[in-house]
Amino acid sequence: MIKAGINGFGTIGRRVATALSLQDDIQVIGIAKNSPDYVSKIASTRFNLYVPDAEKLVEFEKAGLKPKGTFEDLMRDSDIIIDCTPEGMGKQNLGKYKKGNVSAIFQGGEEKEVAEASFNSYANFDESIGKKFVRVVSCNTTGLARTLSPLASMFGIERIDATLIRRATDQNDSRKGPINAVEPSLKIPSHHAEDLRTVMGPVEVDTIAIKVPTTLMHVHVVQAVLKKNAEKKDILDAWENRRRIMLVSGKDGRSSTAQLMDMARELGRDRSDLYEIPVWKESITVTGNKVRYIQAVHQESDVIPENVDAVRAMLKMNSSRDSIEKTDRSLGIKGTVV
Amino acid sequence: MIKAGINGFGTIGRRVATALSLQDDIQVIGIAKNSPDYVSKIASTRFNLYVPDAEKLVEFEKAGLKPKGTFEDLMRDSDIIIDCTPEGMGKQNLGKYKKGNVSAIFQGGEEKEVAEASFNSYANFDESIGKKFVRVVSCNTTGLARTLSPLASMFGIERIDATLIRRATDQNDSRKGPINAVEPSLKIPSHHAEDLRTVMGPVEVDTIAIKVPTTLMHVHVVQAVLKKNAEKKDILDAWENRRRIMLVSGKDGRSSTAQLMDMARELGRDRSDLYEIPVWKESITVTGNKVRYIQAVHQESDVIPENVDAVRAMLKMNSSRDSIEKTDRSLGIKGTVV
Numbered sequence: 001m002i003k004a005g006i007n008g009f010g011t012i013g014r015r016v017a018t019a020l021s022l023q024d025d026i027q028v029i030g031i032a033k034n035s036p037d038y039v040s041k042i043a044s045t046r047f048n049l050y051v052p053d054a055e056k057l058v059e060f061e062k063a064g065l066k067p068k069g070t071f072e073d074l075m076r077d078s079d080i081i082i083d084c085t086p087e088g089m090g091k092q093n094l095g096k097y098k099k100g101n102v103s104a105i106f107q108g109g110e111e112k113e114v115a116e117a118s119f120n121s122y123a124n125f126d127e128s129i130g131k132k133f134v135r136v137v138s139c140n141t142t143g144l145a146r147t148l149s150p151l152a153s154m155f156g157i158e159r160i161d162a163t164l165i166r167r168a169t170d171q172n173d174s175r176k177g178p179i180n181a182v183e184p185s186l187k188i189p190s191h192h193a194e195d196l197r198t199v200m201g202p203v204e205v206d207t208i209a210i211k212v213p214t215t216l217m218h219v220h221v222v223q224a225v226l227k228k229n230a231e232k233k234d235i236l237d238a239w240e241n242r243r244r245i246m247l248v249s250g251k252d253g254r255s256s257t258a259q260l261m262d263m264a265r266e267l268g269r270d271r272s273d274l275y276e277i278p279v280w281k282e283s284i285t286v287t288g289n290k291v292r293y294i295q296a297v298h299q300e301s302d303v304i305p306e307n308v309d310a311v312r313a314m315l316k317m318n319s320s321r322d323s324i325e326k327t328d329r330s331l332g333i334k335g336t337v338v
Numbered sequence: 339m340i341k342a343g344i345n346g347f348g349t350i351g352r353r354v355a356t357a358l359s360l361q362d363d364i365q366v367i368g369i370a371k372n373s374p375d376y377v378s379k380i381a382s383t384r385f386n387l388y389v390p391d392a393e394k395l396v397e398f399e400k401a402g403l404k405p406k407g408t409f410e411d412l413m414r415d416s417d418i419i420i421d422c423t424p425e426g427m428g429k430q431n432l433g434k435y436k437k438g439n440v441s442a443i444f445q446g447g448e449e450k451e452v453a454e455a456s457f458n459s460y461a462n463f464d465e466s467i468g469k470k471f472v473r474v475v476s477c478n479t480t481g482l483a484r485t486l487s488p489l490a491s492m493f494g495i496e497r498i499d500a501t502l503i504r505r506a507t508d509q510n511d512s513r514k515g516p517i518n519a520v521e522p523s524l525k526i527p528s529h530h531a532e533d534l535r536t537v538m539g540p541v542e543v544d545t546i547a548i549k550v551p552t553t554l555m556h557v558h559v560v561q562a563v564l565k566k567n568a569e570k571k572d573i574l575d576a577w578e579n580r581r582r583i584m585l586v587s588g589k590d591g592r593s594s595t596a597q598l599m600d601m602a603r604e605l606g607r608d609r610s611d612l613y614e615i616p617v618w619k620e621s622i623t624v625t626g627n628k629v630r631y632i633q634a635v636h637q638e639s640d641v642i643p644e645n646v647d648a649v650r651a652m653l654k655m656n657s658s659r660d661s662i663e664k665t666d667r668s669l670g671i672k673g674t675v676v
Contacts, residue, residue, distance in 0.1 A: 014604065037591035041676050042604040063590075171554075172600030174593070180518050216509075252401075253375035255512070262510030265609040266352065266380040272603060272610040338379050 002315055005050070005078035005102075006031040007071070007093065009043060011170050012107055013084030015304045017047055018270055020082070022330040023308060025317060029077045036063035050074040075100035080311055083107065090114055094133070105310050108138025108195070108303065118198035121309040121327075122242065123149035125320035128313040136306045140164055140209075140218055141195040143297035146244055146277045148224060149200055151291065154238040156227030158289075160205040164192060165219040168211055170300055178213050185209040217257040217274075218297040226289040235284055235291055243328050243335035244305060246276035254278075257296050263338065264298070273301035275333050305331060340653055343388070343416035343440075344369040345409070345431065347381060349508050350445055351422030353642045355385055356608055358420070360668040361646060363655060367415045374401035388412040413438035418649055421445065428452055432471070443648050446476025446533070446641065456536035459647040459665075460580065461487035463658035466651040474644045478502055478547075478556055479533040481635035484582055484615050486562060487538055489629065492576040494565030496627075498543040501559040502530060508638055509553045516551050523547040555595040555612075556635040564627040573622055573629055581666050581673035582643060584614035592616075595634050601676065602636070611639035613671050643669060 002025060006017045009031050021028045030048030033040045036059060040049060048068040051057055060067050075081060075096070080103040083090045087109030094114055097104040106114050115135035117128045123145040128134045137145065144162060151157060169176040190209035197203060239245045248254045254263060264274040275298070283294040305327045312323040328334070340363060344355045347369050359366045368386030371378045374397060378387060386406040389395055398405050413419060413434070418441040421428045425447030432452055435442040444452050453473035455466045461483040466472045475483065482500060489495060507514040528547035535541060577583045586592045592601060602612040613636070621632035643665045650661040666672070 035591075038586075038597070038601055038676055039591065039604060041590070042601070172596050172603075174596040248376075252379070253373075253377065258510050258512040259376070263376055263380070265510075266377060268608070270606070338376055 002026045002311065002317065003029050003077060003079045004311060005029045005074040005081045006084060007074075007081050008084035008086070008089075009033050009039060010084060010086070011172070011300050012303065012307075013082070014039065014043065015271065015273065015301055016082050016084055016307045017043075019304045019308050019327075019331060020311070021046070023326065025326075026308075026311060030068055030074055032071050032074055036060045036065050040065060072100070075102050078102055079315065080104065082307060082311070097133070103132045103314055105307060105314070106133070106135040108136060108141060110135055112195070112198045118195075119306060119310045119313070120145040120149070120199040121306050121320065121324055122146055122244070123199040125309060125313050125323070128310060130316055131314050134310050134314055136303050136310055137195055137199055138192070139297055139299040139302050140166070140192050140220070141199070142303050142306055143218065143220060143277050143295060144192065144196050144222065145199050146242070146302075147222065147239065147279060147293070147295055148196075150238045150242055150245075151224055151226065151235065152200060152203070154234070155230055157203055157224050158227055159225040160196070160203060161223045162192070162205075162207045163221040164190065164207060164209040165221070166209055166211045167214050167216060167218050167299055169215055171215045173215070178211060180213055183211040185211070214257065216261050218299055219257065220295050220297065221292075222295065223290065223292045226291060229289045230286055230291065232284055232286045235286060235293075239279070241335075243333050244276050245336075246278045247281050247336045248278045249281045251282075260296055261298070267332070267338070269332065271301070273304070274298040275301050275305050275331055277302060305333065339363060339365045340649065340655065341365050341367050341415060341417045342649060343367045343412040343419045344422060345412075345419050346422035346424070346427075347371050347377060348422060348424070349510070349638050350641065350645075351420070352377070352381065353609065353611065353639055354420050354422055354645045355381075357642045357646050357665075357669060358649070359384070361664065363664075364646075364649060368406055368412055370409050370412055374398045374403050378403060410438070413440050416440055417653065418442065420645060420649070435471070441470045441652055443645060443652070444471070444473040446474060446479060448473055450533070450536045456533075457644060457648045457651070458483040458487070458537040459644050459658065459662055460484055460582070461537040463647060463651050463661070466648060468654055469652050472648050472652055474641050474648055475533055475537055476530070477635055477637040477640050478504070478530050478558070479537065480641050480644055481556065481558060481615050481633060482530065482534050482560065483537050484580070484640075485560065485577065485617060485631070485633055486534075488576045488580055488583075489562055489564065489573065490538060490541070492572070493568055495541055495562050496565055497563040498534070498541060499561045500530070500543075500545045502528065502545060502547040503557040503559070504547055504549045505552050505554060505556050505637055506549055507553055511553070516549060518551055521549040523549070552595065554599050556637055557595065558633050558635065559630075560633065561628065561630045564629060567627045568624055568629065570622055570624045573624060573631075577617070579673075581671050582614050583674075584616045585619050585674040586616045587619045589620075598634055599636070605670070605676070607670065609639070611642070612636040613639050613643050613669055615640060643671065
C-alpha cells in the first residue's frame with residue numbers, strides 16, 4: 001500500500017484526496033492545511049489534518065480541530081506528496097521534498113522545470129515511470145492532450161491551433177473577475193502551446209486564450225492538421241475506447257456548459273465533478289486532413305484521474321493501461337454512456 | 339409502503355425522486371417525462387420512466403429508452419403524485435388527479451387555490467394532515483417560513499419586512515437572464531408576502547424582490563418586529579434545535595453564496611445541494627423587539643425536505659416531529675455542525 005500525503009486543500013487538493021482515498025492500492029495519510037476554515041472542518045471528518053508548525057497546532061486546536069501533526073510528520077509518514085498548493089509555491093516546496101526524501105507530484109501552475117517530467121495519462125504515462133518529481137499539466141493542457149494525443153497516435157499531427165475560452169474563476173471564489181468583460185490573454189501563443197509540447201512532444205502548436213465571465217467550464221475550439229486524410233468516423237474511432245473523452249450532443253439538451261455541469265450532478269458524481277472531456281459530436285468537422293471540434297473542460301476535476309495515474313507511474317505500481325482502468329473504475333468514468 | 343409517482347423531472351422533480359427513494363416508508367413507482375433528453379437517459383438507470391401517451395412511447399423507444407407505461411399507468415399504480423411540472427401546469431393537471439382518484443402535491447409555482455392547504459414543515463405541518471391536494475410553497479417562501487416560524491412560536495411576530503435578492507435562473511439553464519442587470523420586481527409587495535401568509539397565517543408582512551445575475555442561491559435580508567423584546571441569544575435559542583436552519587460565519591470563509599455552495603459540495607451532498615437555510619451569525623442584530631438577519635436559500639433544494647414531509651402529513655404516516663426527523667436523517671441534515 002502506497003502512502004500519500006496531500007499538501008494544500010484547494011480546488012485540486014480536496015479532489016485528489018477523495019480520489020486517492022478510493023484507490024485500493026493507495027492510502028491517504030493526511031492533508032496539510034494552513035487555516036482552520038470551514039473546509040478544514042469538513043475535511044477533518046474524513047482525513048487527518050497536518051499543519052505547518054507548532055504555532056498553527058495551537059490555532060487549529062482553538063478552533064476545535066485536532067491536527068495529527070506537522071508537515072514534517074506528514075512527509076515522514078508518506079511515500080509521496082501531492083503538492084496542490086497555489087501556483088508558484090510548489091517550486092518553493094521542492095527543497096522540502098528533497099530534504100524529506102519524499103517523491104512529489106506538482107500541478108500545472110508550476111513551471112515545467114520544477115519536475116523531471118510533465119504528465120498526461122494518454123499522452124506520455126511512461127515518461128514518468130520511476131521518476132521522483134512529476135508535474136501534472138494544467139486543466140486546459142490536460143483537456144487538449146486528452147483528445148489530441150489519440151489523434152496523434154492514429155494519424156500523426158502536423159499542426160494544432162486552439163482557441164481556449166477560459167472560465168474566469170472557480171465556483172467557490174467570490175473575489176476574482178472578470179464579471180462582465182471578455183479578457184484576451186495578449187501573449188500569443190498563450191503558455192498552453194509550450195505546455196502541450198511537454199506532454200505531446202515537439203508538435204507545431206499555437207494557442208490563444210480568452211477569459212470570459214463564467215465559473216463552470218472552459219471551452220476549446222480545436223483545429224488539428226493531421227499527417228493523413230481522415231473522415232469523421234475515423235476520428236470517432238480514435239476516441240472510441242478512450243473513456244476520458246465523452247461524446248455529447250446538443251440534440252438531447254446538452255448544448256452548453258450549463259447542461260454539461262447539470263449532467264455531472266445527475267450522474268451523482270462526487271462534488272458534481274466531470275472528469276471526462278466532453279466533445280460535441282455535431283462540431284466534429286473533417287475536411288481532408290483538417291479536423292475541427294469543440295470541447296469543454298471542467299477545470300476543477302479533469303486533472304484528478306491524471307494525479308492518481310501519476311502516483312502509479314512514479315512508484316512503478318502499474319502499466320498505463322492498468323492504472324487508467326483502475327482509476328476510471330474507481331471514479332465512475334465509463335466513457336460515452338449517456 | 340406508500341407508492342409515489344413524480345410528474346415532471348426538472349430542478350425539483352429529480353430531487354424529489356431521489357429524496358423519496360431514500361425513505362424507508364415510501365416507494366418511488368416512477369417518473370413522468372416528456373422528452374428523451376440526457377436527463378431521461380440518466381434517470382432511466384434509476385427510475386421507471388412513464389410518458390404522456392402511446393406516441394411518446396415510440397419516440398422514447400427510438401431514443402433507446404424503454405418507458406414502463408403511460409401517465410395513466412403511473413397514476414393507477416401510485417397513492418400520490420408529486421407534481422413538479424412547470425409553473426401553472428399543476429392547475430391543468432388537477433383534473434387528471436381528481437379523475438385518477440390520486441392524491442397530489444403541487445409546487446410553489448402554482449396559485450394557492452390549486453390545493454386544500456399550503457405546506458411548510460416548521461410552520462404548519464398539521465394543516466395538511468389527511469388532505470388530498472397540498473401545495474409546498476416556493477423556495478423563497480420556504481426559506482422565510484423556516485427561520486420566521488420558530489420566532490413566531492417563541493415570541494410572536496407583529497410585522498415582517500424582507501428584501502429578497504433573487505438568483506436569475508438555475509444552474510442548468512442557459513437561456514434566461516438577466517446576465518448583467520439588476521431587475522426589481524415592480525409589484526410591491528412581491529407575491530411572497532401573500533404566499534408567506536398561506537403557511538404562517540395572518541401576519542403583517544411586506545416583501546420586495548430584486549433579481550440579480552447569479553445562478554447559485556437567493557439571499558434574503560429579513561427584519562421582524564417581535565411581540566416582545568429579545569436578545570441575540572434568544573434568537574439563537576429559538577433556532578437551536580431546528581436542523582434545517584444552519585448558522586454560518588464569514589469568519590471561517592463562508593462569506594458569500596459561492597462558499598456556501600462550495601460547502602455543500604464538500605459535505606458530499608447529492609447533486610451538491612444545500613437543503614438547510616444558512617443564516618449568517620454576524621448578521622443577526624437585535625434591538626429591543628426588532629430582529630434583523632441575512633440568510634441564503636438554495637432554490638433548487640430547500641423545498642425537498644418539505645415535499646417528503648408533505649407526503650407523510652397527507653397520508654397520515656407520521657407526526658410532524660417524527661416525519662421531520664426521518665426526512666432529515668435520510669438527507670444528512672444535521673443542523674449547524676460545521
